Amino acid sequence: xxxxxxxxxxxxxxxxxxxxxxxxxxxxxxxxxxxxxxxxxxxxxxxxxxxxxxxxxxxxxxxxxxxxxxxxxxxxxxxxxxxxxxxxxxxxxxxxxxxxxxxxxxxxxxxxxxxxxxxxxxxxxxxxxxxxxxxxxxxxxxxxxxxxxxxxxxxxxxxxxxxxxxxxxxxxxxxxxxxxxxxxxxxxxxxxx
Numbered sequence: 001x002x003x004x005x006x007x008x009x010x011x012x013x014x015x016x017x018x019x020x021x022x023x024x025x026x027x028x029x030x031x032x033x034x035x036x037x038x039x040x041x042x043x044x045x046x047x048x049x050x051x052x053x054x055x056x057x058x059x060x061x062x063x064x065x066x067x068x069x070x071x072x073x074x075x076x077x078x079x080x081x082x083x084x085x086x087x088x089x090x091x092x093x094x095x096x097x098x099x100x101x102x103x104x105x106x107x108x109x110x111x112x113x114x115x116x117x118x119x120x121x122x123x124x125x126x127x128x129x130x131x132x133x134x135x136x137x138x139x140x141x142x143x144x145x146x147x148x149x150x151x152x153x154x155x156x157x158x159x160x161x162x163x164x165x166x167x168x169x170x171x172x173x174x175x176x177x178x179x180x181x182x183x184x185x186x187x188x189x190x191x192x193x
Contacts, residue, residue, distance in 0.1 A: 066120040074115040081108025 084105035091098035115123065131138040 063120075070115055070120050070123075074112040077108050077115070078112040081105045081112060084108060 082105070084101045088098050088101035088105060091101060118126070127138075
């Protein structure tokens, strides 16, 4: 066999080897790509599961917080209703304030019982139903409630400011001075002046 024939055979063998190597490399790349895609799906699935778990945990915490707030609000409302009932009992028999206080106390007790029984979910469901049936009345009530809350907040802020001014500069108690000592008035100066 001549050198040309050997070169052709070597070239042919190199081409076949290169083709086989390329085929193996293509298969390896395909396998790596398949493994990478599977890993990406696994990671995405785990991330979805963790996100779902976090959302469920957050929703449960919010429900628990809402239940606690509702229970505290119902307790406060019941206390106010008890106070109004006490006012009604102590009011004179023919006083119009007595009947108003009794009605308000009864309404407060019913509202507190409703909150205890229905909870936040029941309250929200009833509000949504009312808003669907009577949207105008719902919006009017929401505006009125907003005005009342705003006024109460403003009154509370003004009251705390005025209380802060009263306690900011405490008055001197001149009764605690030793007998025969007059309170010192005027500008401070050296002792004995």
